[in-house]
Amino acid sequence: xxxxxxxxxxxxxxxxxxxxxxxxxxxxxxxxxxxxxxxxxxxxxxxxxxxxxxxxxxxxxxxxxxxxxxxxxxxxxxxxxxxxxxxxxxxxxxxxxxxxxxxxxxxxxxxxxxxxxxxxxxxxxxxxxxxxxxxxxxxxxxxxxxxxxxxxxxxxxxxxxxxxxxxxxxxxxxxxxxxxxxxxxxxxxxxxxxxxxxxxxxxxxxxxxxxxxxxxxxxxxxxxxxxxxxxxxxxxxxxxxxxxxxxxxxxxxxxxxxxxxxxxxxxxxxxxxxxxxxxxxxxxxxxxxxxxxxxxxxxxxxxxxxxxxxxxxxxxxxxxxxxxxxxxxxxxxxxxxxx
Amino acid sequence: xxxxxxxxxxxxxxxxxxxxxxxxxxxxxxxxxxxxxxxxxxxxxxxxxxxxxxxxxxxxxxxxxxxxxxxxxxxxxxxxxxxxxxxxxxxxxxxxxxxxxxxxxxxxxxxxxxxxxxxxxxxxxxxxxxxxxxxxxxxxxxxxxxxxxxxxxxxxxxxxxxxxxxxxxxxxxxxxxxxxxxxxxxxxxxxxxxxxxxxxxxxxxxxxxxxxxxxxxxxxxxxxxxxxxxxxxxxxxxxxxxxxxxxxxxxxxxxxxxxxxxxxxxxxxxxxxxxxxxxxxxxxxxxxxxxxxxxxxxxxxxxxxxxxxxxxxxxxxxx
Numbered sequence: 001x002x003x004x005x006x007x008x009x010x011x012x013x014x015x016x017x018x019x020x021x022x023x024x025x026x027x028x029x030x031x032x033x034x035x036x037x038x039x040x041x042x043x044x045x046x047x048x049x050x051x052x053x054x055x056x057x058x059x060x061x062x063x064x065x066x067x068x069x070x071x072x073x074x075x076x077x078x079x080x081x082x083x084x085x086x087x088x089x090x091x092x093x094x095x096x097x098x099x100x101x102x103x104x105x106x107x108x109x110x111x112x113x114x115x116x117x118x119x120x121x122x123x124x125x126x127x128x129x130x131x132x133x134x135x136x137x138x139x140x141x142x143x144x145x146x147x148x149x150x151x152x153x154x155x156x157x158x159x160x161x162x163x164x165x166x167x168x169x170x171x172x173x174x175x176x177x178x179x180x181x182x183x184x185x186x187x188x189x190x191x192x193x194x195x196x197x198x199x200x201x202x203x204x205x206x207x208x209x210x211x212x213x214x215x216x217x218x219x220x221x222x223x224x225x226x227x228x229x230x231x232x233x234x235x236x237x238x239x240x241x242x243x244x245x246x247x248x249x250x251x252x253x254x255x256x257x258x259x260x261x262x263x264x265x266x267x268x269x270x271x272x273x274x275x276x277x278x279x280x281x282x283x284x285x286x287x288x289x290x291x292x293x294x295x296x297x298x299x300x301x302x303x304x305x306x307x308x309x310x311x312x313x314x315x316x317x318x319x320x321x322x323x324x325x326x327x328x329x330x331x332x333x334x335x336x337x338x339x
Numbered sequence: 340x341x342x343x344x345x346x347x348x349x350x351x352x353x354x355x356x357x358x359x360x361x362x363x364x365x366x367x368x369x370x371x372x373x374x375x376x377x378x379x380x381x382x383x384x385x386x387x388x389x390x391x392x393x394x395x396x397x398x399x400x401x402x403x404x405x406x407x408x409x410x411x412x413x414x415x416x417x418x419x420x421x422x423x424x425x426x427x428x429x430x431x432x433x434x435x436x437x438x439x440x441x442x443x444x445x446x447x448x449x450x451x452x453x454x455x456x457x458x459x460x461x462x463x464x465x466x467x468x469x470x471x472x473x474x475x476x477x478x479x480x481x482x483x484x485x486x487x488x489x490x491x492x493x494x495x496x497x498x499x500x501x502x503x504x505x506x507x508x509x510x511x512x513x514x515x516x517x518x519x520x521x522x523x524x525x526x527x528x529x530x531x532x533x534x535x536x537x538x539x540x541x542x543x544x545x546x547x548x549x550x551x552x553x554x555x556x557x558x559x560x561x562x563x564x565x566x567x568x569x570x571x572x573x574x575x576x577x578x579x580x581x582x583x584x585x586x587x588x589x590x591x592x593x594x595x596x597x598x599x600x601x602x603x604x605x606x607x608x609x610x611x612x613x614x615x616x617x618x619x620x621x622x623x624x625x626x627x628x629x630x631x632x633x634x635x636x637x638x639x640x641x642x643x644x645x646x647x648x649x650x651x652x653x654x655x656x657x658x
Contacts, residue, residue, distance in 0.1 A: 150357050153358050154633070158591055162366070162626040165622050167370055168617065169617050293488065
């Protein structure tokens with residue numbers, strides 16, 4: 001009888017399928033994505049208002065009773081659930097009387113969009129830089145590594161703040177690329193660049209180790225060029241590392257975006273995000289705690305589900321991998337210890 | 340050892356220079372608008388902008404501008420134009436608060452991180468390990484402002500267990516100092532508690548596979564002695580260098596959110612205020628000092644590390 005044989009991806013999939021916690025996390029993340037994607041539907045058909053529309057002086061009928069959206073003292077209405085047919089489901093925010101539920105959904109779009117795009121950019125930059133530095137070595141390696149060291153020398157939050165504020169005031173213009181100060185791409189680029197060294201260094205380490213393997217020598221002796229070796233031979237061996245890094249990076253980026261926006265150095269008006277909503281919510285925490293807690297808990301749920309799933313993914317793809325959740329913070333990758 | 344120290348310090352000077360150029364570039368070169376206008380703040384008059392332009396030499400070449408900027412920051416001449424206050428004085432004022440916050444938090448995260456990591460590694464896969472893993476991942480995923488908001492709402496407002504925080508100087512009343520800082524300490528520590536316990540756990544699991552651990556067991560040492568004397572001690576070495584870097588990064592920026600939300604009048608709160616007003620000079624100075632502090636501190640940690648581990652100072656990396 002022929003023994004069953006399966007490829008590594010199938011085996012990883014099977015291992016992942018057995019990890020119940022990781023699957024639950026994936027489901028939670030999926031629900032959050034559905035929640036933010038449904039924003040326009042909810043806004044148009046249930047709440048009948050937009051995320052930036054103010055209702056300061058309006059009244060609504062809740063269960064047959066007239067109530068101010070914002071009271072005379074400036075206190076916004078609390079959650080009314082379906083009391084007003086879905087309007088002000090979670091009440092209104094601050095003194096402007098904007099629909100909190102609608103804002104949560106649209107704010108989540110910004111948070112998730114920034115987290116995902118910046119993680120994509122970080123992964124792309126880090127993989128290419130890591131491959132170049134590790135494969136060519138010598139002067140290329142020195143230049144790339146020193147460049148990454150400069151970014152590395154700054155505390156993550158501080159560098160994010162410095163760039164965030166300087167660019168929010170001035171906007172950015174590099175060649176044909178021109179961004180206004182309140183463009184959402186400014187925080188995306190900042191976050192992507194700030195985290196690049198944390199991913200590029202370990203990838204470079206892995207490339208250094210792989211480069212000595214026989215299959216690379218074989219490819220070179222068959223006449224493969226540098227590009228072919230890097231992307232055809234080395235990259236396929238890095239996939240599991242890259243995928244796990246990408247996943248965990250989304251979580252880190254969302255946390256950094258939240259921190260920057262909370263401080264005012266991230267997303268700029270008229271855009272909003274969960275981090276920004278927490279910072280306005282904290283100002284009225286003793287009277288309307290929900291305004292800080294709701295976006296805060298959503299950030300926590302999203303980040304937690306990504307972290308747990310990413311951890312499970314790592315266990316499934318490469319149980320011996322050194323890529324850990326811990327690799328995120330300042331964890332230095334000591335020279336020459338990779339693999 | 341002396342050779343290692345000299346080499347490391349020389350490297351440090353180079354990095355300091357590059358970091359200062361990078362900071363200068365972030366504020367004065369990369370953004371796309373008149374730098375004097377940016378420095379002046381939101382409600383600047385044309386005369387103020389004009390005088391800043393001359394004072395900072397913004398019509399001169401970039402090296403001259405760099406020199407002028409560095410001179411301003413390091414001789415205490417830097418002015419926040421929108422607040423008309425001296426930036427370096429404000430930073431110096433905030434240092435005691437920031438250090439009180441960061442040192443206390445560091446003690447907590449190191450202590451609890453090591454305790455949790457050690458307990459997790461005793462029986463990997465056991466129930467305690469699983470519970471602590473969930474707690475650690477939650478700690479890593481928890482935004483500090485959410486925890487701060489929960490603490491403020493439930494522990495200072497709903498149940499008045501702790502004072503709605505403000506800073507009481509240690510020299511005035513040590514007990515009140517600690518009482519007012521407990522919530523901020525834990526808020527700042529929580530991320531690293533999760534992080535350190537996971538790092539220590541995986542270090543310990545690696546060390547347990549070493550031959551000398553088997554030897555220790557074989558010669559009949561008790562399990563507790565093996566774990567504490569042999570496994571834990573050797574697993575702590577990488578934690579030292581990690582701790583140095585994280586501590587520096589916390590002082591140089593990590594404490595900003597916690598200080599601003601608990602209204603502790605430290606460097607972080609000053610930074611947070613400057614950010615919300617888009618007041619650039621303070622942010623520039625804090626970024627510069629923060630990055631310098633991290634670079635200096637990591638050089639010191641490396642030297643300390645080399646002192647502990649001869650393989651490093653002799654340049655034969657652990658292979």
